[in-house]
Amino acid sequence: MALLETNRIFVHFGGLAAVKGLSLSIEPGERVALIGPNGAGKTTFFNVLTGQIRPSSGSVHFKGMDITNHSVYARTHMGMARSFQITSLFPNLSVMVNVLIALQGIRRGRYDLRRYFLKDKELVAIAQELLESVALWDLRDEKVSSLAYGQQRKLEIALPLASSPDLLLLDEPSCGLTPAESSDITSRIRDLGPKITVLMIAHDMDLVFGVAERVILLHYGEIACEGTCEEIRANQMVKEIYMGSRKSVTGTW
Amino acid sequence: MEDDRVLEVNTPAGPGGKATAARAARSLSLTAIPVVGIGLLILVLPLFVPTFISSLVTKMMIYGLFGLSLNLLWGYGGIPSFGHAAFFGTGGYAAGIMILKAGISNFWLNLVLALLFTAVIAAILGIPAFRVFGVGAGATNPIYFLLATIAFGELLSRMAVALRPLTGGSTGISGIPEPDLGFGFRTTASTYYYLVFVIVAVSVYLMYRIVNSHYGYALRGIHDNERRMQALGYNTWLYKYTSWILAGVFGGLAGVLFAYFGGTMVPNNLAMITSDIAFWLVIIGSTTVFFGPLLAAVLFVGIEYFASIYLPARWPLIFGAVMVATIMLMPNGVGVEVLKLWKRVTRGAA
Ligand SMILES: Nc1ncnc2c1ncn2[C@@H]1O[C@H](COP(=O)(O)OP(=O)(O)O)[C@@H](O)[C@H]1O
Numbered sequence: 267m268a269l270l271e272t273n274r275i276f277v278h279f280g281g282l283a284a285v286k287g288l289s290l291s292i293e294p295g296e297r298v299a300l301i302g303p304n305g306a307g308k309t310t311f312f313n314v315l316t317g318q319i320r321p322s323s324g325s326v327h328f329k330g331m332d333i334t335n336h337s338v339y340a341r342t343h344m345g346m347a348r349s350f351q352i353t354s355l356f357p358n359l360s361v362m363v364n365v366l367i368a369l370q371g372i373r374r375g376r377y378d379l380r381r382y383f384l385k386d387k388e389l390v391a392i393a394q395e396l397l398e399s400v401a402l403w404d405l406r407d408e409k410v411s412s413l414a415y416g417q418q419r420k421l422e423i424a425l426p427l428a429s430s431p432d433l434l435l436l437d438e439p440s441c442g443l444t445p446a447e448s449s450d451i452t453s454r455i456r457d458l459g460p461k462i463t464v465l466m467i468a469h470d471m472d473l474v475f476g477v478a479e480r481v482i483l484l485h486y487g488e489i490a491c492e493g494t495c496e497e498i499r500a501n502q503m504v505k506e507i508y509m510g511s512r513k514s515v516t517g518t519w
Numbered sequence: 520m521e522d523d524r525v526l527e528v529n530t531p532a533g534p535g536g537k538a539t540a541a542r543a544a545r546s547l548s549l550t551a552i553p554v555v556g557i558g559l560l561i562l563v564l565p566l567f568v569p570t571f572i573s574s575l576v577t578k579m580m581i582y583g584l585f586g587l588s589l590n591l592l593w594g595y596g597g598i599p600s601f602g603h604a605a606f607f608g609t610g611g612y613a614a615g616i617m618i619l620k621a622g623i624s625n626f627w628l629n630l631v632l633a634l635l636f637t638a639v640i641a642a643i644l645g646i647p648a649f650r651v652f653g654v655g656a657g658a659t660n661p662i663y664f665l666l667a668t669i670a671f672g673e674l675l676s677r678m679a680v681a682l683r684p685l686t687g688g689s690t691g692i693s694g695i696p697e698p699d700l701g702f703g704f705r706t707t708a709s710t711y712y713y714l715v716f717v718i719v720a721v722s723v724y725l726m727y728r729i730v731n732s733h734y735g736y737a738l739r740g741i742h743d744n745e746r747r748m749q750a751l752g753y754n755t756w757l758y759k760y761t762s763w764i765l766a767g768v769f770g771g772l773a774g775v776l777f778a779y780f781g782g783t784m785v786p787n788n789l790a791m792i793t794s795d796i797a798f799w800l801v802i803i804g805s806t807t808v809f810f811g812p813l814l815a816a817v818l819f820v821g822i823e824y825f826a827s828i829y830l831p832a833r834w835p836l837i838f839g840a841v842m843v844a845t846i847m848l849m850p851n852g853v854g855v856e857v858l859k860l861w862k863r864v865t866r867g868a869a
């Protein structure tokens with residue numbers, strides 16, 4: 267059974283159709299990259315998957331259940347998690363608290379009024395592990411707004427991992443990073459356990475080809491083509507769409 | 520913004536015992552000393568000062584509780600309200616009416632019933648407030664929410680005027696007797712001071728625990744980035760709604776204490792003019808420091824007292840002028856400045 271399945275998703279913003287009848291299916295354990303020029307509707311499609319916006323029509327199934335009308339938080343409890351293209355953290359809280367809050371999101375006791383949150387030893391121990399894995403442990407007491415952009419970006423990707431999701435949705439994880447930082451992210455995503463299914467939006471072709479088994483090209487809200495990395499690399503249409511609209515694609519073709 | 524959040528977010532259980540011990544000692548001097556010191560001061564104060572001063576301190580404690588209750592919602596949850604008096608007045612009226620009309624004389628029973636009633640009113644008002652108008656992620660425009668909070672207070676104060684047989688109409692209720700604590704013990708003006716002290720101290724402690732709990736940190740997260748909270752699995756609507764009720768109950772508690780304190784309750788205790796006080800306490804005290812509104816309450820009652828003696832007609836002007844001056848000189852509130860100062864003092868001593 268597919269882990270995630272969408273059926274003819276349409277999203278209209280006024281007169282603009284941002285997503286036009288998108289159907290796709292992702293098997294457990296797959297690593298899929300969603301590529302396409304700016305404005306292709308990739309982020310909008312993610313927002314439909316995670317519930318930030320409701321599609322104008324079409325349905326989303328996750329683990330065999332129709333979740334089209336589920337709330338954002340309910341989907342997270344079902345095992346979805348996402349990162350955002352535009353960094354979306356808790357800027358006035360410390361790195362540690364950011365991670366603790368992320369860990370607490372799907373755990374029991376998040377309505378607990380009696381215990382001191384910062385003294386939750388179990389949570390702090392997991393947070394330490396997570397922060398060490400992304401090399402942010404030394405910065406744990408820093409306020410997030412004072413971090414460098416690259417560090418914030420790492421935290422952005424660490425937060426969805428806190429819920430140990432079955433489906434991880436990454437929206438341009440390496441957006442705005444230096445090549446070195448970007449390859450660090452690439453290896454981190456590649457090192458995720460085989461149980462985590464990854465659907466990732468990316469422009470950075472090193473990231474795409476370094477992580478994905480299957481690549482889907484979105485163009486004006488529709489799937490323009492789809493295939494393995496080799497097929498995509500060789501595909502003439504991909505080159506045209508990318509070269510025609512966006513010159514700054516990095517990576518080798 | 521320099522604030523006690525930064526202080527509170529220090530990792531509690533890091534490795535390295537020495538650093539932890541030093542930190543613990545520091546947090547002891549930072550919090551335990553002032554808390555115990557101020558507590559003791561309040562306890563012994565009535566022995567040394569005339570009764571009108573202890574009466575002012577009683578009022579400071581009540582207003583401090585009122586300000587803190589709004590800050591729970593606003594400073595932590597990020598939900599501003601211009602109508603917090605709706606709860607203050609509801610608590611006060613409920614207590615007064617139950618004593619005078621329903622003959623429930625026992626203070627504790629009266630307190631519990633008044634708070635339950637306030638919780639119900641908050642739960643009812645919270646549904647249109649958060650479901651229809653909305654505030655935070657997904658809200659069309661937070662102005663509608665703010666206008667709704669004003670409207671709630673005005674609506675309830677009009678009801679208090681209209682329901683004359685129950686509420687005494689525009690003159691309100693008066694003649695609320697001294698609290699009967701049971702076992703034939705009735706407080707006097709000077710023992711009421713201690714009753715208020717105990718209730719406010721317990722409430723402050725409870726609120727402190729709430730804002731530092733798992734629930735409290737979820738509120739802070741919602742304040743900072745509600746959309747991310749939803750993506751992380753938090754039902755943010757439920758947090759906002761329940762924090763509104765919690766803040767309402769603590770605000771109602773301040774109202775109950777106020778009703779017994781003055782013996783009266785008037786429609787204005789539900790309206791904008793009283794909501795302004797809570798608003799002032801939070802703005803002046805600081806939304807980012809837990810105890811800020813308590814400090815602001817000391818300032819408020821002090822200034823109010825001197826204004827009533829020397830410039831009785833100018834009170835609203837002074838009230839506004841202090842607000843403007845504070846916003847200009849200490850935009851983060853008095854609480855932030857005092858905390859900074861205290862940190863410097865303790866660092867110097869250590
Ligand atoms: N909330 C919105 N309201 C109106 N138009 C939107 C909204 N979000 C996205 N769009 C439009 O939808 C199209 C797809 O955007 P997006 O999904 O962000 O593209 P991508 O992530 O592929 O760059 C763009 O033309 C964008 O301007």
Ligand SMILES: [Mg+2]
Binds near residue numbers: 308309310351
């Ligand atoms: Mg995008």
